[in-house]
Amino acid sequence: MPSLPTLFVTGAGGKLGSRVVELLLARGYAGKIIAGSRHPERLDFAGVETRTADFSDPAAFTAALAGVDHVLIISTGEIGAARVKLQTDAVAAAKAAGVRHIVYTSLPDPEPGNVIPMAADHYATEQAIKASGIGYTILRNSWYTENLLGSLPPALASGKWYTAAGTGRISHVTREDTAKAAAGALLADAPGSRVLTITGPETLTVRELATVASEVTGRPIAVVDVSGEEYAAGLTQAGFAPELAGLFTTFEIGQRNGALSMVTNAVETLWGDKPESVRDFLAANRAALVPSA
Helix, strand or coil: CCCCCCEEECCCCCHHHHHHHHHHHHCCCCCCEEEEECCHHHCCCCCCEEEECCCCCHHHHHHHCCCCCEEEECCCCCCCHHHHHHHHHHHHHHHHHCCCEEEEEECCCCCCCCCCCCHHHHHHHHHHHHHHCCEEEEEEECCEHHHHHHHHHHHHHHCEEEECCCCCCECCECHHHHHHHHHHHHHCCCCCCEEEEECCCCCECHHHHHHHHHHHHCCCCEEEECCHHHHHHHHHHCCCCHHHHHHHHHHHHHHHCCCCCCCCCHHHHHHCCCCCCHHHHHHHCHHHHCCCC
């Protein structure tokens, strides 16, 4: 009987990577699991080997991947050329180490023409993975539902939600569901390659999101449509650095253009569970939306 693949999770000290390791353990995976981090001494997973995983040191990362069959490469926090170099170096290390399958966390529709700046970083990494000759599962994760815990509380407090997204629809997905998708992709030992968009169970406009939030909290929200320029100016006035205000504005424009409007069953296909709805997530996190005085 062939041995089970050895699985390596990079970024295991982060929220997504640590949850992937926990899910693999909870599912009772009998093969070897390796948790990788730039600071492996901080990791604490019972029965899991830890190794240093630093994309900025390709030779060391290649050595860390010795004996690994499937690796999860979680995209880094950098933006632009720095991120592309780190991630493509990680792909090259996987090839040099003889890894059989790469799982990579990307974003929806990163091809040229996507207005979201970081899309280009993901597209370059996807191309490097495809050129490597290694089998792959590219997970194009939609926007985290958790992001609403940042945008909704001020809207609920003021009663107004300013948006440049217009009637564009978005399918939010929880971090938990993206972790399930990643864990499932690591466990799969089918040959070949695939690109999957990871989404929640529905798409909603900002007005529909506002309605759900109001019903969950009992507080009304009036949606105020603004232009992209007005949205960026409002963020700057609120204290955001201009470059950050510009980045957040591209998210709004991307939603308006339909870049985040796909719905798939990929979470259920990969893990077996249906993804959590926005309503259920907000209900479970109501205290974070309307903190007590």
